[in-house]
Amino acid sequence: QVQLVESGGGSVQSGGSLRLSCIARGRALNRYPVAWFRQAPGKEREFVAAISWSGIETYYSDSVKGRFTISRDNDRDVVALQMNSLTPEDTAAYYCAGKGTEYRNPSSHAPMQYNWWGQGTQVTVSS
Numbered sequence: 001q002v003q004l005v006e007s008g009g010g011s012v013q014s015g016g017s018l019r020l021s022c023i024a025r026g027r028a029l030n031r032y033p034v035a036w037f038r039q040a041p042g043k044e045r046e047f048v049a050a051i052s053w054s055g056i057e058t059y060y061s062d063s064v065k066g067r068f069t070i071s072r073d074n075d076r077d078v079v080a081l082q083m084n085s086l087t088p089e090d091t092a093a094y095y096c097a098g099k100g101t102e103y104r105n106p107s108s109h110a111p112m113q114y115n116w117w118g119q120g121t122q123v124t125v126s127s
Helices: none
Strands: 003-007 010-013 018-025 034-039 046-051 058-060 068-073 078-083 092-098 121-126
Touching: 003 092, 018 034, 018 092, 018 121, 046 068, 046 078, 058 068
Parallel strands: 010 121
Antiparallel strands: 003 018, 018 078, 034 046, 034 092, 046 058, 068 078, 092 121
């Protein structure tokens, strides 16, 4: 059983920054692609960013491109999401997700491509 654990959420003012982290319990993450999703109240879960198992390839939604950076340290087995220039529209629960296929990137960034999920960490941005 693989459990993903997010940390780093909180409340910031518009223009501020937060750094989210994701670790795994039960299995090392360093052979698997990982993504971040978010879900605001009353909205569907949406893709934010993804990173290949090697860390070489990264992907972003248009809404966060240029403001958020996904990275991973496979030696420490942690995946991070650095979020800068936050706006109230970024307010949501943020979820870390892992695809359980070693060394293979997902064919899309739909939530159904990912097998493992964390419980989420809340990010609140006030104006």
